[in-house]
Amino acid sequence: MTSVTLQNLKYVVAVAEHGSFSAAAKALYISQSTLSSAIKELEAELGTQLFLRSNRGIQPTPDGEDFLRYAREIVEQSRALERRYRHRRYAPTRFAVSTQRLPFAVRAFQRFMEQLSWNSYDIAIRECPTYTIISDVAAGKSDVGVVALHDQYIPALEKTFEINHVTFTELERLPTYAFLRRSHPLAKRDKVSMAELLQYPFVTYDQEADRSEYTEEVVFHQIAEKTVHVSDRCSKVALVRFTDAFSIGPDLTNSNADAFHSGMGEIVAMPVEEISDSLHVGYLLQKNVAVSAAMAVFLDYLRDDIIVLKKTL
Known part of the structure; x- marks a missing residue:
């Protein structure tokens, strides 16, 4: 039949x-x-x-x-x-990373991109607030999220991760530095105090839509009298390079911590006497999602760049 x-x-x-x-x-x-x-x-x-x-x-x-x-x-x-x-x-192979404004994450992505052998691809890196990173990874919009978290806020953030079904894996702990231009009046010091820094404008990312535990920047216990809010890393770098403003964080492009720009030496990283807290630097993945080959390659570069940064600082 x-x-x-x-x-x-x-x-x-x-x-x-x-x-x-x-x-x-x-x-x-x-x-x-x-x-x-x-x-x-x-x-x-x-x-x-x-x-x-x-x-x-x-x-x-x-x-x-x-x-x-x-x-x-x-x-x-x-x-x-x-x-x-x-x-x-x-269809093109897709891969996306959401990250805080962390130069070492961008450097890792650059190296990842340079080694690609795919015939067709559609890749992305997004610099965004931490809550957006969590949302991107949870929704599958990004494969990996890169974050630097304060020790005191880890317990609260772990609850947020659990609710959003994402996991955090720590790669390293990084100290926090003040970033100043090389010609800054404080740039010749071995280290600086908060009181000395606060005489100058403090450049910080706009946190109107973000809570303190979500930011990669140290939250000052003192209130800076001169504060400049920016929304992106390029603006922050430009203001630190060309004015006496300073920034706080684990890394900033063009600093002496940036091996990619070590010959430029435009910005110096200096220890701050009152800041001893280290940042937990690591990555977010969607819970129960296997690490793909692309993710593994990017994470290897991320580990390498964090190690280079820590040795340089």
Whole structure:
């Protein structure tokens, strides 16, 4: 007994579209006898005639018209399915990282990008607040989140991670430094005090939408009288490079902690007497998601760059 197959449906649709067995067979790259036999076997299986054959060609019978309505729909759905998964086979490989404004994360991403051998890819790195990083990783928008967290806020953040089904893996602990331009009045010191720093403008990321436990910057117990809020790292670097403003954190591009810009020496990193807290630097992953090959490569570069940073500071 012959069953109705997708191939049978394609044969019927082709015969109806081309109006003859010979034209349909040519379009299907099969012999006319093979096509004719397949249609006859299908008609016998269904117990009805699908086409009227004459010297002037063929015409669908009423049952044939009814059969064709369903056959065309199924054939079109099968073609759509083929197109969908054929496109996926050649779709670009995707990889995304969400990170706090941490230069070493960007350096790791740069190295990751340079070694890519994929023919086609769509990759992204997003610098954003910590709560956005958690959301990105939880939603699968980013594969990896890179964060630097304060020791005193870890318990509260662990609850946030649990609620959002993400895991935090610590890679290293990094000290916090003040970043000043090389010509800054305090730049010749071995270390500086908060009182000395607070004589100058403090450049900080705008925390209006972020809570203190979410920021990678140390939260001052003293209130700075001169505060400059910025939303991105480029603005912060420019202000520190060209004014007497200072910044606080574990890393800042163009500083003496930046091995990629060690010859520039535009910004110096200095210990702050009153700040002894270290930052827990690590990464966030979606809970119960296996580490992919791309993730593993990026995380290796991230580890390496954090080690270089720690040795340099």
